[in-house]
Amino acid sequence: MTIDQTGERRMRTRSYIVMTILVLFSMVLAACAGAAQPPAAGGGVAGGETGGESAAAAENTFVDTPRNETLIVDQLNGSLERPENFNIYTPGVDAGRGFHEICTDHLWEIDTTTGEQYGSLAADLPTPLNDDYTSWEIKLREGIYWDDGVEFTADDVAYTLNMWLETEELAINGWAVDYIDSVEVKDKYTLVLNTTRPQPRISKDLGVTIWGNRLYPMPKHIWEKEDPATFAFFPPTCIGQYKFKDYDPNGNWTLWEQREDWERTSVGQVLNAAGPKYLLWNFVGTEEKRILAMINNDVDILQDITPESMTVLTQKSPATRAWHAGFPYADFDDPCERGISFNNSRFPYDQWQVRWALALATDIKNVSLGTFAGMLRVSPLGVPPVAAVQNTYHKPLVERLKAMTLPDGYAPFDPNFAKDMAQIFNEQGVGGDLPTDEAALIDLFGVGWWKYDVEEAAKLLEEVGFTRDANGKWLLPDGTPWKISINAPSDWEVQSGRLAFAVADSWTKFGIDASASPMTGGTFWTAQSTGDFEAGSYWPGCAIGPDIYPNLSGWHQKYIVPTGEPAPGNANRHASDKLAAIFDELEKITSDDPKNVELSKDLLMQMALEMHWIPMFGTSKFVPVNQTYWTNYPSADNYYEGPWWWWSNFKYIVAQIKPVE
Template sequence: MKLTKTILMGSTLALTAMWGAAFAQNVAREDTVIFDLDRTIKDPDNFNWFTPGTKRMHGAHQTMWEPLFILNYNTGALDPWLATGFEANEDSTEFTLTLRDGVEWSDGEAFNADDVVFTVNMALENEEISSREASTIRAQVASVEKVDDLTVTFALKEPNPRFVVENFGVRIFGSFLIMPEHVWNGEDPATFAFNPPIGTGPYTFTSAATNRAIWDRNDDWWGAKTGFMDLPEPQRVIFLETGGAESRAQLMVTNELDAAQNVGVGTFEAIAAQNPNVIAWHSDYPYAASDPCARQLEINTTVTPWDNPAMRKAVAHIIDRSQIVNVAYEGTTVPSETMFAQYGSMAPFIDAVKEAGYGLPATADVAAGQALIEEAGWTKGGDGIYEKDGQQLSVDIHVNSASTEYTRTIDIVVEQLNRAGIAAKAVPVENGVFWGEVLPFGKYEMSYSWLSCGSVNEPWASMGRYTVSDVVPVGERSPGFNNTARWSGDAAAAYSAIVDQMADLTLGDPEIPGMVAEAYQHLDAEMPFIPLVQAAKLLPMNTTYWTGWPTAENYYNHPFFWWNHTHQIIHNLEKAG
């Protein structure tokens, strides 16, 4: 990417005019942190997070609404925030949470168990509020009860040792957010706009438009008054829609943006060349941080010849993950070693799989793959493609056309398979068709996706997605996109039995790594999906005004600043110089 002076000046002037009103209250630039927003705020006057739309990631759950806990991706620990701890009964059907004393809403009202019980009951009693977190609460919770002002007990519909981290721990993106009873009481939770909004966080809402939201520090924040944590140093936080990669690049170069959304490696290197204060998660290749949803090749196990595990295994041998990394990702990620996202908290389970001999190689073994194909009765024709009974060995690979990351990856896989003797073809489809028809209904031979997504601190969340309990016929919708491969049979049943036992074990149980390895032998033997590479987010962070950004060397948590854990990032920022 070439950032010319002419383009830079034009883009910067246009964007400065677009959000010049952001500094109307005369907060100095060096006291302001500006985050990139990758979407338009469709309804800037609505702060009802229970309903669809941009209601949180424009600063609301990063600055104003605080979570009860925050999952640390590196250690696997649940860092206490609005809550200080929890206890579970023996079978994980009841959880008692202890809230932090002294927490206040920004209007001075106490935050306590009444707010928690009220908000949870709103989710339980109103089917029309449709956020993912509210739906999960409805699916899991039978009832909620106040014990005292700082204690709440949840009774679950069935055992779930992961209940707290799934619902209140910012496991992935967000958490179930508690709302102030004294504001919401008597309102219709499906239509209430909650404007002006309040929260317990150290920032209060100032203004919003379709392209920005502004939050100013509340110097009367409860956390500083109680000694929980000092006031964050930024006096103002702005979430700004930058309009795409080129615009965010220009703003990073000119120090008008402090943290940017994902860019390509060429763009990042161009930014860093003009502004050496811009850093990334890694100081050198691969630069990027790993996203929780590792990429993989899904295989429909009901379709001939891919109903044969040996043929699926052959494809796994033929795929060269290092080439995908180098070409499709320009070196910004790493090959997957297992199905799991490669975070520090997942290391015990990844290591158990590798030590058992089921880890994935970075490079291909084409000869081993071809041997399995030939053992299945296929022979190469004159054009180099395998044949049997007058039919060529071919496969269509569906891919979501919404991102060049996806299409470039599958183009490489297609080329690798063709070179090895499989007539592969990419079938790009638009986003709605891919997620609405192709994947859930099993309308594919192979497809590119990330359906193992889920495990970031324990293995069951991902492994539980491939049990036989979720197998439905092709043409019926797979529940929750689980087991769209329709993997069944003796090996799948044996795998499922182990994973089902794992589901009821408490987090941290020492038996779990061994059980992961035992179950994984069936995945390795049958390959209902083929892990490819870790997903990558290359997020430029600017140290001109602010230091303390999360990096691989400063790993207090991951850098995804549109998530609910961004409170940690903002509290770690320090003024440069």
């Protein structure tokens, strides 16, 4: 370690401490400010108060619902650009304001404590009708109704699937045409789905494994009268246990009310419960404002905050707790990992040498410290290092990673990340609680990552025509300055937002004119889908268990569309015959086939060799809850579900959250 690196890391630690002090100071000033300030751009606080005691005692929220009957959820993606758009199938729609979580539903949901799927709108898992898995019978629950009183039937599912096939303007069309042969309605609650080729994982392809799924059945009696490509679906008709109540035209909040007939929903049938009477998704602004809102009991669930803010909450809000009641507070097992994606169809990112050069020009230890104060688990593979996945893939593949070489014979893997991070923390005087056993350190920090080697990075760039100017700045092969703009979430998904700035800093030191470009949710996701980006702090690598195919199959090159068109998959537009061949083999086998894991290992190693994107870290989720009004949230010591406030299965979680007596 150089003197400059050591000094820089000490500076980052001091910055962390200074930031925590500044945030604490701002909280004290705000709490002492006295009279309430008007909510910015439509957001609000409960009861219109800023002082913690008065807010807790307030009778009503700012949307005039009883506070003790209203669960207030932080709006993950910030302020919405098109709050009247509830068409889940259009580009840029922001479903994460209750619509995805409690209004819509899926055929099959996931129990993340067991990894098992179960029927939600479906009565049970699908039944194969032949030996080659090309025909499936799907039976639906009886007695499920839309909130307008119309019964949910097989016609709704068939309509939605056929809508995909018939509407070329929808991004899902390309996937549907490749997958679905035909849909037959047998009776009111039964349909048969025929596929274009064997699909042994149909419940995973059309049901939830992570976050949600592509199939949101829509009410035929409403949608068949509209153009699916332009229909706003406003106000939405819900099939979950809540119905749309009100919204902010400025995009900062959405209010939902429990249905009177909640028993006629999947949650009502499965759990015989619904949850609080009102659910309010509310975005109050910057992270400082969000933390203040929780201190003042004006929010019950925060979606995503920084380690510094978690420190503030532990000191200022006794009613707050995170997934773990104490350090490290965060849940490290979010099933998607963070890193830097590229539009691999655009020059120069279509060159593997360029992608590899950027990986080797990334000082991953400083990026970890600069992103989340080093509280991250590294990943060199295209799937997240959650325990089940790391034990199946990351650890067994270490020897292959060590042996892997680039075409020039260079071995890029560094297995020492965990030990190095422990040394850094010990040098800073904060590593006293870390394990000393190497295996335990790997469990905590990951199996290793790529070497920080700017000389090899420079060699790779020079191979494809890059040069440097007199000041050491990199020039593209045509002699113009190389500039990289990294799309980044702004005031939401803070790990990815910070990661973009930390990586830009690393690449700038290497001589690239690199910067982060903060974006609102709608713009961020539309850019990814249409390919309107060079680089982005996205998270296209997800998995929850050993069967990684359902979550990675979208990387198949057959889903590539021209830049400017919404992508049905493979938003990175990465073309690879070798990956396609492995995907084609994986598609044919069942989840429990012994060949599944071995083929998946080959897939991950080929992805790493091609550097299809730059995976960096598993996701550390600081997602605290306020226990002033509500209790029985899931937690590490009340583990009936994970802290997935933004997933489709939140409808099942919220039904188990109870009022404080």
